[in-house]
Amino acid sequence: xxxxxxxxxxxxxxxxxxxxxxxxxxxxxxxxxxxxxxxxxxxxxxxxxxxxxxxxxxxxxxxxxxxxxxxxxxxxxxxxxxxxxxxxxxxxxxxxxxxxxxxxxxxxxxxxxxxxxxxxxxxxxxxxxxxxxxxxxxxxxxxxxxxxxxxxxxxxxxxxxxxxxxxxxxxxxxxxxxxxxxxxxxxxxxxxxxxxxxxxxxxxxxxxxxxxxxxxxxxxxxxxxxxxxxxxxxxxxxxxxxxxxxxxxxxxxxxxxxxxxxxxxxxxxxxxxxxxxxxxxxxxxxxxxxxxxxxxxxxxxxxxxxxxxxxxxxxxxxxxxxxxxxxxxxxxxxxxxxxxxxxxxxxxxxxxxxxxxxxxxxxxxxxxxxxxxxxxxxxxxxxxxxxxxxxxxxxxxxxxxxxxxxxxxxxxxxxxxxxxxxxxxxxxxxxxxxxxxxxxxxxxxxxxxxxxxxxxxxxxxxxxxxxxxxxxxxxxxxxxxxxxxxxxxxxxxxxxxxxxxxxxxxxxxxxxxxxxxxxxxxxxxxxxxxxxxxxxxxxxxxxxxxxxxxxxxxxxxxxxxxxxxxxxxxxxxxxxxxxxxxxxxxxxxxxxxxxxxxxxxxxxxxxxxxxxxxxxxxxxxxxxxxxxxxxxxxxxxxxxxxxxxxxxxxxxxxxxxxxxxxxxxxxxxxxxxxxxxxxxxxx
Amino acid sequence: xxxxxxxxxxxxxxxxxxxxxxxxxxxxxxxxxxxxxxxxxxxxxxxxxxxxxxxxxxxxxxxxxxxxxxxxxxxxxxxxxxxxxxxxxxxxxxxxxxxxxxxxxxxxxxxxxxxxxxxxxxxxxxxxxxxxxxxxxxxxxxxx
Numbered sequence: 001x002x003x004x005x006x007x008x009x010x011x012x013x014x015x016x017x018x019x020x021x022x023x024x025x026x027x028x029x030x031x032x033x034x035x036x037x038x039x040x041x042x043x044x045x046x047x048x049x050x051x052x053x054x055x056x057x058x059x060x061x062x063x064x065x066x067x068x069x070x071x072x073x074x075x076x077x078x079x080x081x082x083x084x085x086x087x088x089x090x091x092x093x094x095x096x097x098x099x100x101x102x103x104x105x106x107x108x109x110x111x112x113x114x115x116x117x118x119x120x121x122x123x124x125x126x127x128x129x130x131x132x133x134x135x136x137x138x139x140x141x142x143x144x145x146x147x148x149x150x151x152x153x154x155x156x157x158x159x160x161x162x163x164x165x166x167x168x169x170x171x172x173x174x175x176x177x178x179x180x181x182x183x184x185x186x187x188x189x190x191x192x193x194x195x196x197x198x199x200x201x202x203x204x205x206x207x208x209x210x211x212x213x214x215x216x217x218x219x220x221x222x223x224x225x226x227x228x229x230x231x232x233x234x235x236x237x238x239x240x241x242x243x244x245x246x247x248x249x250x251x252x253x254x255x256x257x258x259x260x261x262x263x264x265x266x267x268x269x270x271x272x273x274x275x276x277x278x279x280x281x282x283x284x285x286x287x288x289x290x291x292x293x294x295x296x297x298x299x300x301x302x303x304x305x306x307x308x309x310x311x312x313x314x315x316x317x318x319x320x321x322x323x324x325x326x327x328x329x330x331x332x333x334x335x336x337x338x339x340x341x342x343x344x345x346x347x348x349x350x351x352x353x354x355x356x357x358x359x360x361x362x363x364x365x366x367x368x369x370x371x372x373x374x375x376x377x378x379x380x381x382x383x384x385x386x387x388x389x390x391x392x393x394x395x396x397x398x399x400x401x402x403x404x405x406x407x408x409x410x411x412x413x414x415x416x417x418x419x420x421x422x423x424x425x426x427x428x429x430x431x432x433x434x435x436x437x438x439x440x441x442x443x444x445x446x447x448x449x450x451x452x453x454x455x456x457x458x459x460x461x462x463x464x465x466x467x468x469x470x471x472x473x474x475x476x477x478x479x480x481x482x483x484x485x486x487x488x489x490x491x492x493x494x495x496x497x498x499x500x501x502x503x504x505x506x507x508x509x510x511x512x513x514x515x516x517x518x519x520x521x522x523x524x525x526x527x528x529x530x531x532x533x534x535x536x537x538x539x540x541x542x543x544x545x546x547x548x549x550x551x552x553x554x555x556x557x558x559x560x561x562x563x564x565x566x567x568x569x570x571x572x573x574x575x576x577x578x579x580x581x582x583x584x585x586x587x588x589x590x591x592x593x594x595x596x597x598x599x600x601x602x603x604x605x606x607x608x609x610x611x612x613x614x615x616x617x618x619x620x621x622x623x624x625x626x627x628x629x630x631x632x633x634x635x636x637x638x639x640x641x642x643x644x645x646x647x648x649x650x651x652x653x654x655x656x657x658x659x660x661x662x663x664x665x666x667x668x669x670x671x672x673x674x675x676x677x678x679x680x681x682x683x
Numbered sequence: 684x685x686x687x688x689x690x691x692x693x694x695x696x697x698x699x700x701x702x703x704x705x706x707x708x709x710x711x712x713x714x715x716x717x718x719x720x721x722x723x724x725x726x727x728x729x730x731x732x733x734x735x736x737x738x739x740x741x742x743x744x745x746x747x748x749x750x751x752x753x754x755x756x757x758x759x760x761x762x763x764x765x766x767x768x769x770x771x772x773x774x775x776x777x778x779x780x781x782x783x784x785x786x787x788x789x790x791x792x793x794x795x796x797x798x799x800x801x802x803x804x805x806x807x808x809x810x811x812x813x814x815x816x817x818x819x820x821x822x823x824x825x826x827x
Contacts, residue, residue: 233779341690349690356694360701367705372716382716384739385709392708393701525754591779608779611753627756629779 002064005055006146009096012048013136015041020129027122027194038125039110045132046103053100056093056145060086066152069093069145075158077556077584082159085169089159091309092145094172098289099135101173102128102180109184109209117205123191124184131183131286134316142308158556161583161590167227171220175247178217179285182250184209185257186282189275193327198271198334203261208654210278214258215650217251222643233591235519235604235631237639240390245369246288249362253281256358259408263351266413268338272328273355275335279324284362286317291369343415350408357397357404364393399451402510405503406459410466427465432458452514456507463500463507470497490652498653505645508638515601515635523608525627536601536632543567544576544603549610549624551617558582560617562607562626566596578607578628597637604631714739714793719764719771726796739793740802745771746786756780762802765789772796776804784809 019041026034056069060083065071073089074082088094106128113121139145162168185206192202224244225237238244257277263270290313341348368385375383410424436454444450467486470493475485490497518537526532526546534542545565552559560580566573576594583590596603606629615621714737717725722740725732740762748761756778763771774792784790784807793806 344689344693352690353693353697356697360697364701364705371709384714384716386712386714386737388712389705389708392711393704396704397701523756525756588785589780606779609751609753609756613753625754627753627779 005052008051016133023126049100071156075156120191127187171223175220181213246291250284252362272335345416402455428461431461449517501649509642512639
């Protein structure tokens with residue numbers, strides 16, 4: 001029965017290829033009937049991919065181990081939840097899943113624009129279907145989830161233990177939602193190039209899609225950090241690992257794009273730059289998908305896996321780059337700017353520098369990530385660069401961004417006058433100095449950390465002042481109370497104030513990153529009853545007492561659990577129970593850390609080793625010596641808080657304003673209405 | 684016109700600073716990615732290579748060679764070239780045993796090759812599971 005999925009994949013390939021050709025041809029020739037067929041192809045591919053995905057999940061649920069994919073990522077004892085998420089547990093399934101999401105978004109876009117933007121839609125359908133066809137080629141010819149083995153193993157290998165974690169099941173789909181979502185603005189950019197309509201229309205139409213993509217990508221990256229933090233068990237959340245970098249790359253250009261489109265909308269500048277940014281973001285999304293799933297970069301020779309896929313992907317990327325470059329070149333005269341930069345001290349400059357910094361950071365990360373490949377190609381020798389490289393380049397860039405984040409939103413357009421500067425920046429500058437000096441006196445000597453906190457104070461002040469000014473002005477004009485004025489203010493300028501909320505979250509995240517400068521760490525081998533004492537940067541002292549060791553079988557695994565009593569400054573906080581888990585199917589051991597979270601710092605406890613564990617489990621060594629590693633990570637909770645605030649802010653900006661919805665309903669057949677309504681801009 | 688060129692100069696300056704940071708950052712953190720055979724060749728060709736920091740060696744953990752002291756967290760094992768199965772050297776590492784570390788597994792060790800012949804690892808990386816693909820042979824053993 002589940003073989004129907006393979007048929008669906010083949011059909012999806014054919015339909016996508018057919019529709020892509022019709023979309024471009026029909027669009028060029030103005031053949032409405034062909035275009036309609038192309039648009040329907042998008043729906044059809046979605047239906048077919050839904051069928052294929054359902055077949056994969058069914059195969060997981062029914063433990064059909066004759067499929068290599070199912071046998072590789074599942075076993076009989078695996079929980080229902082992880083069987084369903086098996087769809088994206090491995091390379092082959094996740095490529096199908098990627099395509100499914102893209103087909104879903106494509107279908108939504110086709111439906112939304114069934115009467116609007118008709119000059120764009122043939123090419124949008126064509127572009128989306130081309131990408132889908134490419135994924136189908138990979139899936140069908142190089143990485144087929146329905147590949148059968150010539151025998152049926154009695155049980156599967158089971159899911160990798162490190163993936164049996166809540167964050168890990170939600171992290172990949174969230175990232176994929178972000179990657180695929182960026183295809184939509186890209187498709188519109190391509191259609192703008194093909195149709196020659198290079199005004200802001202393609203940008204305003206896809207604004208929500210860009211924000212949605214950014215929302216998913218941001219959440220996906222943060223989920224990945226959370227997963228690394230709780231599951232990898234070394235106390236960090238970011239390794240500058242190629243796979244992590246891959247997800248950061250489109251985020252960097254996507255963020256730059258979100259900012260630079262504002263310049264085009266307000267001032268008619270940077271038109272070509274915006275097209276290039278969105279093309280770049282899409283290409284990096286594809287690159288990220290392929291990098292995370294091919295294992296090309298981290299492979300020592302023997303680790304190399306499915307390299308066929310790598311070559312197909314690189315070929316596809318190369319083709320896309322050539323075609324995009326050719327299109328941009330073809331339309332190069334249509335990008336003339338309507339205005340010029342007038343002054344260094346202007347919002348345009350702040351945005352421009354912001355863009356340059358984001359793109360510079362992207363190139364630095366891309367360079368570092370691909371360097372092993374480059375060096376192997378050029379010198380025949382794989383050379384990697386480590387975290388010091390990334391930190392060295394990106395910390396200063398991050399600080400520039402933190403500064404610009406305070407400047408950009410309040411500095412005047414075109415040319416800032418001294419009066420404008422003084423009025424807007426006197427307060428924030430005072431906050432900068434105050435926090436900087438206070439923390440220096442408090443004993444912080446790390447320059448980067450000091451700068452981070454001081455710049456955070458600077459930028460946060462500008463945001464608070466912006467909210468305050470807007471609320472006060474509205475309260476005065478409309479005669480409202482402060483609270484309703486505040487709510488209406490945000491409601492009527494969602495994009496602007498949502499953006500400020502995102503900025504606030506970003507600032508809080510950065511403070512969290514700076515907390516790393518103050519980590520403390522201890523390691524000791526303890527007999528039952530013995531303690532470790534560890535100080536924290538906030539002046540607390542934690543005492544951890546190892547009480548006992550226990551072990552018990554659980555579904556699919558055996559757990560070894562240490563019970564540790566935690567006191568802070570002599571007061572009892574409770575118990576931590578770090579574990580070692582031995583999984584049956586894979587003969588693997590994983591560590592589950594114990595984390596005691598507070599608003600300002602995490603106590604992070606790793607069960608590093610159990611002396612003579614086998615004798616302990618047989619009962620001949622009832623009180624084993626256990627080695628613990630304990631860390632205090634200051635401000636890590638702020639990263640999660642900041643991430644949450646960023647996500648919320650994006651939702652505020654994304655949510656359709658009530659008026660806009662009505663207006664759009666009225667105007668479905670005519671022009672789309674910009675989401676942003678004229679507000680009380682910084683009155 | 685003059686203003687535009689000022690902006691260009693600003694952009695070039697930024698690119699220059701970033702470029703400088705990248706180049707110096709590269710020097711600080713470049714690590715060679717080698718197999719045991721390649722490492723051996725490098726060291727015999729140039730003994731000073733051993734003192735260079737930053738080598739990553741991918742190899743296989745020799746079964747039966749692993750000694751892990753649970754109290755001191757001292758890990759000692761022998762790493763062998765995966766393809767040839769010949770060139771090997773002892774590795775020392777101090778720290779918690781990496782989760783998926785096992786005899787017979789392929790691992791990457793990061794650190795320095797000491798003149799005495801021991802590899803002092805600052806980091807032992809096991810192959811990340813999310814990208815692990817089961818080969819058909821992995822199931823053969825379970826066939827009943």
